[in-house]
Amino acid sequence: MRVTVLAGGFGGSKFISGVRSAIGPDDEISVIANTADDLWIFGVRVSPDLDTIMYTLGGGIDPERGWGRTDETWNAKDELAAYGEPQAWFGLGDRDLATHLVRTARLRDGRTLSEVTAELCERWQPGVRLLPMTDDEVETHIVTTVDGREEVIHFQEFWIKHRAAVPVLGVELHGIEAASPTPEVLAAIDEADVVLLAPSNPIVSIGPIVAVPGMRDALAAARAPIVGVSPIIGGAAVRGMADQLLDGLGIETSASAVARHLGARVDGGLLDGWLVDTQDAREVEPIESARIAARSVPLFMNDAATTQQLAVDAIAFATELRARR
């Protein structure tokens, strides 16, 4: 079986680890990762979601923080602050920096992000094919007001520096028009038996992936069923600040509203199926009336067992939908 997962960073990487534990030895996982969180900072290229997935699956993640490296030190960052750098808010750990330096060196040498990601994964052995959604530079920017003035800031600045505590007036995907999916991404969609959307932020993780020109067409043409896992449980984001983003775009923070936002595949949207948490069982009916198959299962990924079970449920639901088609 070939499973292809669309994913952002934190929730995505947990979910993927569940899928990895749920499949058999002959099965394959391809991950199409959001790269719109990426940024140039201090002249180096940082790919937060790729790294979170790579470190999580490769055993290098700091489990408390959920991003960056174990046994991290922050001397470079402290020194950037000592230089009075306004961008020293960014979490550049010393160990993590090595990953950014290798990536930057390769990109400066003319290699693609896909190539350098594959190279970095030779060390981490994540057990999945980790594919950037595109080799082109796409960056999510948030239209907001800072100190009363309208500003357009990089998503990382919104997320880390402002902790999502400034208003969201809009989301812009800079560079998206000129971007294209990589051949590996298109093949991973085309050849998949199952396509899963990880419980990642629908606006800034799944959103940019499916906004890459050509991606929606590829997903529409996929022979595999497409099943998403709701990142909203009980009317709140499981982690982080997805609700501010949803609010800002006029989308209700609920499992069913996010499903409708992504849309039914039969109506030109993305989803064949949508998994909601058991506490959101009453949302199954409104989702199904929007022509998206829905089921309620436990969505909290509290430990390895619940995470694996969620992956098993998602794959089983997709397999069932495939049989129905």
Added chain:
Amino acid sequence: MRVTVLAGGFGGSKFISGVRSAIGPDDEISVIANTADDLWIFGVRVSPDLDTIMYTLGGGIDPERGWGRTDETWNAKDELAAYGEPQAWFGLGDRDLATHLVRTARLRDGRTLSEVTAELCERWQPGVRLLPMTDDEVETHIVTTVDGREEVIHFQEFWIKHRAAVPVLGVELHGIEAASPTPEVLAAIDEADVVLLAPSNPIVSIGPIVAVPGMRDALAAARAPIVGVSPIIGGAAVRGMADQLLDGLGIETSASAVARHLGARVDGGLLDGWLVDTQDAREVEPIESARIAARSVPLFMNDAATTQQLAVDAIAFATELRARR
């Protein structure tokens, strides 16, 4: 009084600290620093000599090592090695990296090396005007044989990775033809009352500075006397591996041979005067017969007092030569 010092890294920064302690409160020091040791590595720009001078004069240098930062950690470097990076031999300390990151960010923004150096010095307050010899990229490469094959390698690779233990067949200054001195450098030479050559490597520190097109003309036209301090004492380099470089270029490792290599200013060379160590007093006469004024004084910079005294001697000698002209 305006003192302008041409300098490389380690010996240069010690000597400059001596000059700083030797001058009065109304005197000014400009340092024209070698930038041909600079390199791009892992996508960041490193300027070893500028940083050694800046850290030494600003109190941030590791005094044992003679380069890099105090309280340094090496986690990024260790991780680069874990990625199997062949360039992980380069001494990228975590704290030091912050300096390279700020520099790289500014250069990528289109700022000049002179501008970013001035900005970095706002933090370190070295007490001198620290001037890169040029804003253009010049890189010293060493022609050598590695495992029997002729190779041209960056000076840093020769110096750090091979510890100068490979043969020197030649020295190439890549980019030198297209380089020019900055306006600040030319003004520092033109306006100087005294020009001093620090006891830095004559081939790879002083050599590249005076090889920048226009630099020799500027020095020839300077109204200030030009006095150099021999980096060779008793037939050996005070520190480091200058002798291998001199050997490779067919220059005897002696105070007088280096003086002749730099040349008498009256004959189109660089030097009005040359200070040799007291143990090389017998070299004064051959140097003077090459039309370079010479004097023997203690050259070892063992502590703050001897370092200051050397600077006092150099300035006094230059002042005397100025009176003679």
